Amino acid sequence: MDAILAALVALMALAAAMAAVLSTLSKAAIFALLAVAPCVYRYRKWIYVFVKTLPRDSKFLWRYANGMVRSKRWGRQNATVASLFTQRALKNPDAPCFIMASKSNQVARAMQEHLGLKRGDVVCVFMPNCGEFVWSWLGVSKLGAVSALINSNLRHKPLLHCIQVAKARAILYSEHLASALEEIRDQLPPELKLFQLYGQPAPGVMDLGQEMDKHPPDYPVVSDPPQYKDTLLYIYTYLLVVVATVHMLGLKSSDRMYNSLPLYHTAGGVVGTGAALVDGIPSVLRAKFSASNFWADCIKFKVPQINEIYGATEGNANISAVGFLPKLVPTCLHPIALVRADEHGALTRGPDGLCIRCLPSIKENAAQMGAVGFLPKLVPTCLHPIALVRADEHGTLTRGPDGLCIRCLPNEPGMFIGLIAQGNASREYHGYVDKKDSNTKLERDIFRKGDAAFVSGDILVADELGYLYFRDRTGDTYKWKGENVATAEVENALGPTLDQRGCVVYGVSIPQTEGRAGMVAIADPAGAMDLRKLARDLDDSLPSYARPLFLRIMDKDLEITGTFKLKKLQYQKEGFDPDVIKEPLYFRAGAEFVPVTSQLFNDICHGRVKL
Template identity: 40%
Template sequence: MTEFYQVVITALSLLLGGFLLTGSRRRIMYMLYKTLPRDILGAYRFLQVNILLWWWEKREYTVPKVFSKYAAAHPKKIAYIFEDKKWTYEELDHFSNRIGRYFRTRPFSQHDSIAVVMENCPEYIGTWLGLSKAGFVAALINTNLRHDMLLHSINAAGCKAIVFGSEFKDAIRDIKNKISDDIGLYQWSESADTPVLEEAIDLNTEMSSIDPGPLLVQLDYSSPRDKLIYVYTSGTTGMPKAAVINNLRYMLIACGVNSMLRIRSSDRIYNSLPLYHTAGGIIGAGQALLRGVTVVLRRRFSASKFWSDCIHYDCTVAQYIGEVCRFLLTIPPSQNDRKHKVRLMFGNGLRPQVWESFVKRFGIKQIGEFYGATEGNSNIVNINNKTGAVGFIPRYIGRLYPVALLKIDEKTGDLLRGTNGLCIPCEPGEPGIFVGKINPKKAINDFSGYADEKASEQKIIHNVFKKGDRVFNSGDILVMDELGYFYFKDRTGDTFRWRGENVATAEVEAVISNVIGFKDATVYGVEIPGNEGKAGMVAIYDTKNSLDLEGLGEALKKVLPSYARPRFVRILSELPMTGTFKLKKKDLQQDAFDIKKVKDPIYFLNNDTYVKLTDKYYNDIVEEKIRL
């Protein structure tokens, strides 16, 4: 019996039973009637994921083992397509075997971390996969990072070596004198005759004579709960954190989306997202590694090429983040808008204001919006096209999947607790912190944390539902409606999201302070009409009016990724402090860049230069005539 008929029969039974009830019971039956088809589908697919993970864990399967078994069974099937080159499973298996076997000859120990800094390409996936086959842990570094932030990310995971693409030679050269002499440098080049960075080892030459034969036969000692990779996340404060992704976590993220959204092995997925992030590198790339789905990779996202690529590569599924959808809507209409065969687009961050316009223009049958932190244990998926929803939990059996919204003080953001000292769950319509109960015995509810144990502990809340329990704090504020659908509302702490990237304000503040030599500079996110997320704004205390704005723009371009550079600068003549000598960042954030309200000088980033914000410029930004 198909999923559809099972749902129909159950729903009709409940509907007939509902007519025999009155009052609150009838209301409950009505709620079940409205949601049970969805809930049964979700529960059935969720059960499939759990059974698969249980099966793999029982047999000590890891991501490399699952991949190698599939590659052996389907050697000639296409795993990845990149710039018209097709990579079969056999070719990727051989490449990863060479990588793994070569690094086993180097002076590293099992579970050592090795940084990977490469552009999107099949070799990127083959590199970290090969390192994992050899018993090492790849740290997937954000390729936008430079100088101190790049150095910090390498050190945060305790990396013993750096594998980098030739396109990042300059970035590695900039930090070469600041890293330990024990950290080896290994350069991979698309062209074999590319000059190699001084003191780096040429991987192309070293791998040319390496045996591509099976590696797992020799190194069959890894466990499903062993670390697989590190994926970096900004967190709520401070520098980037190295989130631990073990094999089971990778399997859960990739297979969870696959099962919940019914991605088929015959599909082709278009993935133009960065492979160092969870969305592109796990949810996207993982479909090929674990589920036999062909994935089309792109070096970097291009709005003008998106649909033509989908048509050219015959894609039936595509990935997005909210910014991708907005950018696609800004492209002039063309015949490609509906010439493609994409039936499903999945991702996160698609706002309700964009959702319906996007679906209507491009004819997408299903949007699979999902929610979940990279390192977290609380993940939900929208499986039935509910506009704006990031997922759902059945209202009356929610404890089977232990996530919840907890009440907070809206002014301070602090958790509220009852007289018994426990946290207070939110009712429908009440915004709260989204949390997931930690249960180390279950892969789906475990929390592996970060490489930094102290940072891991800061994400855990104790004594939530009962004394002694623990939950993962997502740091996000969501709201649930009466039917159990969840909607993203905001982020707690100082982190904001811009251009699809998380920006930690403390991290940017530290960089700016070093550049300008001022002690008091605070960074926060502000909303700009027509843009997803929040743009960065910095308020700098400068009573002497001595700030070199031109120099600031040039310096920040060198040391900060584009998405982290503040779009606005406010020059403060006095510091807005609380009675306890804390800077009133919230007041600054509410003022934003409204020059009708703010008397301080405000500048905005225009072609890499900070320009004085006038009434005309302000109106042009608000009216979306100027895009930042």
């Protein structure tokens, strides 16, 4: 009763205050307020979104404009990564970085001497994460040659395929991966030159370190120097990503970047190195990502800001979410938070049953729902270089009566696409080395007749504020251990072993685990599968991340019909639960496949089994 009386008193006081204010206003002012009020009410949601996103979008547009101006200037100067790095090294020769200028120059001179390497030639770089990886391709780039960065996890046929597709003149590799090259050496073209860094090279292999020591650390002399628009790496248009990294993240010379991602991918090899090479922003390079050491490293190097990026190496649809917890705003008002969690990702709760916020500089796991980017609300959708459009469950774009694509509404999942505009550095599409593969990622007549877009194959969703969240991957690929796995590649690798048996490969979700684990359904009505041999053959033909973790042995032939894709989706939904699937299920444990029991299923789902 007391609370009700207090509320009434407060309302009366508020009414009295409003009456006092109105009494001081002229009749014209009161009329104007009354006229505007319905309009404000009608567009209240739009006004809320505008006010909410104004600081974010203003910052984005300012940084984007600065980045584009800088990119245009580099274009007019015909600048390259090598020339910009040289300028930076001369200006600040003692500034910390993860490489030394002299080493890249010596690599270039050694390649000139033994290969006559020139502009447009290709060299494979096959190394684990290390500073040598970067100065190797940087030296190659000073001659105008292209470096094909090879995934250090590849072995056997996949490794041989990547080398052959690149049509390289040489391979630069470290002693750690020498055995992988020896396994396929007799299948390599005889004219391909091998250069090993460190260790004792096999007969016929040149010692890269010794060859480099024969040359002075001076910049190589080239008759046909590299140009601004030349291909640098067979992963992306490099300088544009450097611009985007530095400007969109608001990096300064006093900052540093922590890089634990593979250097053969765009994120680690371009985003993670470009800022150091071109802008002199130091990079903390880790040999391999470690979940158990990640937060310790963040504390050790005082990494105050963690950002999410989303993109495709071969495409033009790339976004980032610049995230931080503002210190000027009370934590109770933050829309996101870091809370304590155990090693399996389960939230830790206090005696009151509520979650516990993480303290600064404390090693704790993050439990945070985050966006991978955003669509600026200050910019009309017709000017956005990226979009979400409707698509069916197979990833086929849905089109309206006019034959054009349909934009998704807020909170409606859709296909993420990048609109192509050749001549615009941020919207050009370069695709793969194989142009036939590149065309499979293109769609035309998107929002008007004659336009074109890169189709990512990923389903994202945008909320009313424009923030984008990743939902799923469509088509015949899935992501596991941070790598893209093509189902067709796995099915082809299985072919010789299965001896004409039908199979279908797909990715299945595992609770509290990022990505999808590989699973294969195999038709074996006779029950004659040799699972040990299958495991050995998969190890010989596929990298570790692409090897299926689960097997489903079918007691009948697979349906090869027009609804085959629907069947594949059904298999995917059923997953690997032995209580759902009555056919034999197996899990890859070590060197063999073991039956999936209810206990094993629960252990996998609760993180008690290492994947």
